[in-house]
Amino acid sequence: AIRMTQSPSSFSASTGDRVTITCRASQGISSYLAWYQQKPGKAPKLLIYAASTLQSGVPSRFSGSGSGTDFTLTISCLQSEDLATYYCQQYYSDPWTFGQGTKVEIK
Amino acid sequence: EVQLVESGGGLVQPGGSLRLSCAASGFTFSSYWMNWVRQAPGKGLEWVANIEEDGSEKYYVDSVKGRFTISRDNVKNSLYLQMNSLRAEDTAVYYCARGDTIGNWFDPWGQGTLVTVSS
Numbered sequence: 001a002i003r004m005t006q007s008p009s010s011f012s013a014s015t016g017d018r019v020t021i022t023c024r025a026s027q028g029i030s031s032y033l034a035w036y037q038q039k040p041g042k043a044p045k046l047l048i049y050a051a052s053t054l055q056s057g058v059p060s061r062f063s064g065s066g067s068g069t070d071f072t073l074t075i076s077c078l079q080s081e082d083l084a085t086y087y088c089q090q091y092y093s094d095p096w097t098f099g100q101g102t103k104v105e106i107k
Numbered sequence: 108e109v110q111l112v113e114s115g116g117g118l119v120q121p122g123g124s125l126r127l128s129c130a131a132s133g134f135t136f137s138s139y140w141m142n143w144v145r146q147a148p149g150k151g152l153e154w155v156a157n158i159e160e161d162g163s164e165k166y167y168v169d170s171v172k173g174r175f176t177i178s179r180d181n182v183k184n185s186l187y188l189q190m191n192s193l194r195a196e197d198t199a200v201y202y203c204a205r206g207d208t209i210g211n212w213f214d215p216w217g218q219g220t221l222v223t224v225s226s
């Protein structure tokens with residue numbers, strides 16, 4: 001199975017900050033990567049697919065980049081409502097696997 | 108509005124069985140792969156199983172192979188997960204999630220149903 005590793009596991013940032021989360025795959029996955037946001041007590045929500053395509057309705061402050069093994073999720077201007085845990089997921093090969101999550105807290 | 112609603116969770120003893128259901132609405136259910144994804148308390152996400160549009164192909168994570176069975180009823184617009192020989196490590200919130208027609212990312216997700224395996 002492809003292992004997905006996110007960094008950092010958690011961090012705290014201020015509203016207005018630019019934040020970046022990294023996801024690394026244990027083998028090349030082309031651009032077959034999605035990002036999800038999970039707010040406390042809620043189901044995950046798709047933010048980005050194909051590494052960089054923003055899902056309809058997702059604010060433009062979210063963006064994704066990367067291909068192969070290294071990927072990033074960037075929030076250009078952190079808002080209080082972005083308090084959540086973020087997960088990457090590869091859909092290159094079965095079994096579909098997720099990173100361990102990055103918890104974003106607001107200072 | 109696309110909607111997925113899970114049901115059937117609860118408390119079950121180790122070795123027991125449970126059947127989860129997911130009712131779909133707002134889209135052509137028979138045109139999409141469907142998935143089950145779980146999340147143990149305080150932990151991350153784990154894909155469990157998925158099923159092709161007509162039910163002919165099914166895939167499972169190794170930890171549930173031989174114990175769980177995914178199925179669907181395209182007339183009732185419903186997805187199911189039959190869980191047998193349940194273990195404590197199967198305790199989790201189970202989410203139903205639609206796969207995309209292009210790639211197996213998950214969107215949308217249901218609200219989840221909690222399965223607790225404990226004596």
